[in-house]
Amino acid sequence: MSSLGSVESGRMGRVAYARIAPNEDLVLGVEKLCLAQGFRHAFVRGGLGSLVDACLMTADDRFLQVSGPAVEVVSVAGEVRPTADGCLRAALTGVVSDTDGRVHGGPFVPGSNPVCITFEVTLEEWLPDAA
């Protein structure tokens, strides 16, 4: 039997823009932005900036470390959702370029992607319909 997955209906709410300062973690920074603006669910609408070093999860659950500074983030996508214990969790994937311009992609590892100069991120609040 095939599965059709799940569908969550809802609508878009507010839009937040933030500058995340140096040495703050990209993933935790996005979560803290949601705390600051009272978002419980959000989608990343855009993001660009630089990291001291980048750390991306590999397909076999190891860690790809791209050394900077600075590693440029050229694309980021993802969402923030509450977890069963009431915390917020951001899941972000993206593409980075190293100091030679070579590109690398994957999920950003929470806690291991410190911002170098600045990170600009735009989040759009997601307001799911009541279940």
Add this chain to the structure above:
Amino acid sequence: MTTLIVPRMPRPRCLVHPGLAGVVRIRSCVAAASRHFRLHLEPGRNLQDAIVQPLSELGVTCACMTVLGGAFSSMSFCVAPPDPTGERAAAYSSPIDAGRALLIFGNATMGTDTHGRLMLHCHGVLRNQAGQTRGGHIVAHGSIVASGGVTVLATVLDGVELRITPDDETRMPVFLPFLSESLHV
């Protein structure tokens, strides 16, 4: 530059910048709602003008954008290695010529510079004339839209201003958000 695959999560480095770290680490502003515009950029214009001018005519001064794939008759980009002067932790390299290039995708923000002029900050992934995939800070003034144009989705944050502001910590100019009302305080 090095890339390593390691079995354990690496300890993040805490980089020392020339200035003291500011108190506010995440500065944010929120817009009650957003408006969206689809732009199809005019061939022959540079990326900066091709985005800024139509948005300016719409009265837009603050937007974040997704730049969809498209061809450029010429493109240049920068990377950000350590500042050779040691004055800052990192600095943009000289522009790297990508030649005739395909922008695979990009992200951009538009705000105002210290003179109040609209300006663009764009990062992207591209395929250069040699067929290599590269990425970095796109030099918007130096990248010319090719025939066929380039499509951009702009999300406008009404009531928010993005202003280039000198950052004491990094000694680099960065976009900071401000509520528009603060312009009149």
